[in-house]
Amino acid sequence: MASAAEQLASNINFASFAKAKELQQRIFFTLAVLVAYRLGTYIPVPGIDPVQYAALFDSQAGGVIGVFNIFSGGAVERMAIFALNVMPYISASIIMQLMAATVPSLEKLKKEGGEQGRQQINQYSRYLTVLLAAVQGGAIAMSMMTPGVNGQTVALNPGIFFLVSTTLTFVGGTMLLMWMGEQITSRGVGNGISLIIFTGIVAVVPGLIFSLFEQGRQGQVSGGALLGIVALMLATFAFVVFIERSQRRLLVQYPKRQQGQRMVGGDTSFLPLKLNTAGVIPAIFATSLLLLPTTVANMWATTGPDWLQMIAAQLGRGQPLFIILYGAMVMFFAFFYTSIVFNPEEVAENLRKYGGFLPGIRPGKRTAEYLDYVLTRLTMIGAIYLAIVVLIPELLTAGAAGAVTFALGGTSILIIVSVAMDTVTQIQSHLLAHQYEGLIKKQKLRGRNR
Template sequence: MASAAEQLAANFNFGSLGKATELKKRIWFTLGALIVYRLGTYIPLPGIDPTILHDIFESQSGGVLGMFDMFSGGALRRMTIFALNIMPYISASIIMQLLTAVSPQMEAMKKEGEAGRKKINQYTRYGTVLLAAVQGYGIAVGLEGMQSSAGGSAVMDPGLFFRATTVITLVGGTMFLMWLGEQITQRGVGNGISLIIFSGIVANIPRSLASTFELGRTGALPTILILGLMVMAVVVIAGIVFMERAQRRILIQYPKRQHGNKMFGGESSHLPLKINTSGVIPPIFASSLLLMPLTLTGFVGGNSPEWLQTVSALLGRGQPLFLVLYVTLIVFFAFFYTAVVFNPQETADNLKKYGGFVPGIRPGKNTSDYLDYVLTRLTVIGAAYLSVVCILPEILISQWAVPFYFGGTSLLIAVTVTMDTVSQIQSHLLAHQYEGLIKKSKLRGRRR
């Protein structure tokens, strides 16, 4: 069966894609949903002066606002209805996963199956509304205090009405994106939330490349440095693909069993453990947590209290404290999310139930301890890889003011989401080709 699957996978072409009607519908739905999202990033909030806002962002583009704008696909720079993007939903998901790990009630709810999952998703939505409302109000207040270098205000008519409309619009935009992401996951191809973030990052690539080449043309960046960054980007992409595909295969042996006169079993298989089990989740979670408190600090700017300005300076892009916190959060979430998605005890119990065992390891607790030991070592390597890839652009930005993210969270998300989406497309094509083979075999059977 494995060789047949590999042979079918090798024969994928545009002809097979054209015949897969269901897959084409899913792809068109995904593209349509992402187009709707990109159109929404150009619908501005009411009461905003775009000229003054552009001037303010140009002066702060290299800071936290620029990092947040990268995830929003330029929606924050233009202050549109999708300015908060999907970040409140991600933050709410972090909180719910932490509560599931520490609260017995939430853990019991998770074990209820589909009903428990629906309850947790509902609580996550409530948390998204609350976080979006708080962040939306902070943005509204911050916009009222923002002024350009010429002294103009970013808000035409500040006041309670402006704050209310801003909060309602931003919360509505975030909830719409959350719903759109769920629709992409169910009716499209790939993970909807990841694709929304991916499309925002990819949309910024042309502008970032243009800015980089313009700096090279004016002499602000040496040509040799730009070429080096291009080579570095290719190397980082190759490294990300290698690490995301790398896995440790643990040999699993099944004993022979005799039923009547026939002998069954006696085969061996592998339990694949990825080096980076957590995927792209740790950098996204770490970025969203760092952005939550720093977003308001960046908006308040010079009108903020002295202690807030001190915090903003210490947590600036490329600052030692920012890098330390960023790496610490990435490592924490790498271990945390790996523990959430892979349970060594449960895996060992399932192997014991079906008679499988790791050669040289006793079934049960010893197998669980062995799997936990191997997974911990793999997670250390995965967390180190994520940390190196993610702090690379922070150093480039702080040292050479590079406007394009050659590596880091943005490139990691783009490559990982692309690999995942292509893998799902291949799975749909493989299933379609199997359906065709089954139909042909049935027709041949009827002819006979």
């Protein structure tokens, strides 16, 4: 017999959505914020020569700057106020999470501070976001004040005023996006920061697909290569969906116990452990930490010192150092983030508190050790899967078709699929909650009529 939750889930349809007024308001609010974000990607930073910047961007578009442009929804190509996107905030969050796991005072604040401690750590992340955005925005502003190969600067009037105003514009854009993401999380459908990145990628995908087929029409890409790229994209989508929905289900039993005149309990349930518990976060973290420094390095690569040009070359798309660092960081953050979101000792204690146990495993410490054993092996598979997905485009042959494949494959596909699935799950949860509320109200009315 299906459970009540399964019966409610099977009854979700357009009629139930039409009755869920709160969910509709959340969706409309989310769409309004995302539309405002997209408008911001078309507002250029003042004081920039568009011709000179277009030449600079075209010279670097085939590398990591082109990838960063995808994540920003084309804001880098237009040098808009949202060019930094939410990457400084993600970098700050990574740093604070690492510090919370290593610095004793922050670790104590995280574990014992409760909700107030979590809010305090989030406030530290915001302060650090301002600092990182100022450093990165200032570096980009200085690079636009540096004469290029033709002796011209991207800045129309280089000077301290341009440096300060441009840096403040970048900082303000990042902080506004951070606030938008938090508003979507609290008043929208959730996953605010991820939805902003998702929207930026989805917005440029149609143009990339059109460009790919245009190259095939003009003969720049052979028909076989075009079919191969499309097949690889579809296979990657299917592979990501399959892995993201895969889970290991551990059987949990609850013993029978006497409650008044009745025997209750004796039920069984499952503890689901996802194959990729960390989701899309490791890819976003690795991208944030790797793309921003390389973007700044590439901005100065043509006019900077020799050592900076060497670093920019080694961190370029398809280079061995870039591939090694990217794969290693993705795998590291897969384990790191899983350790944050899933605590085997806490789960084992909760099972023991409610009388549940894993067959053949003693409650308490032994259960925690077994959960850690299973989760570690699942995370290893998930980390390898993430590394394969994000590195597939880097291991393909270079060229125009390879650049398009990189934009549409790997990390971009992973973000699109993962965020879309998480958003659908959030919407279904709101619908289930709405139907539960309806059932409770009906039961109360029946009780009053009796």
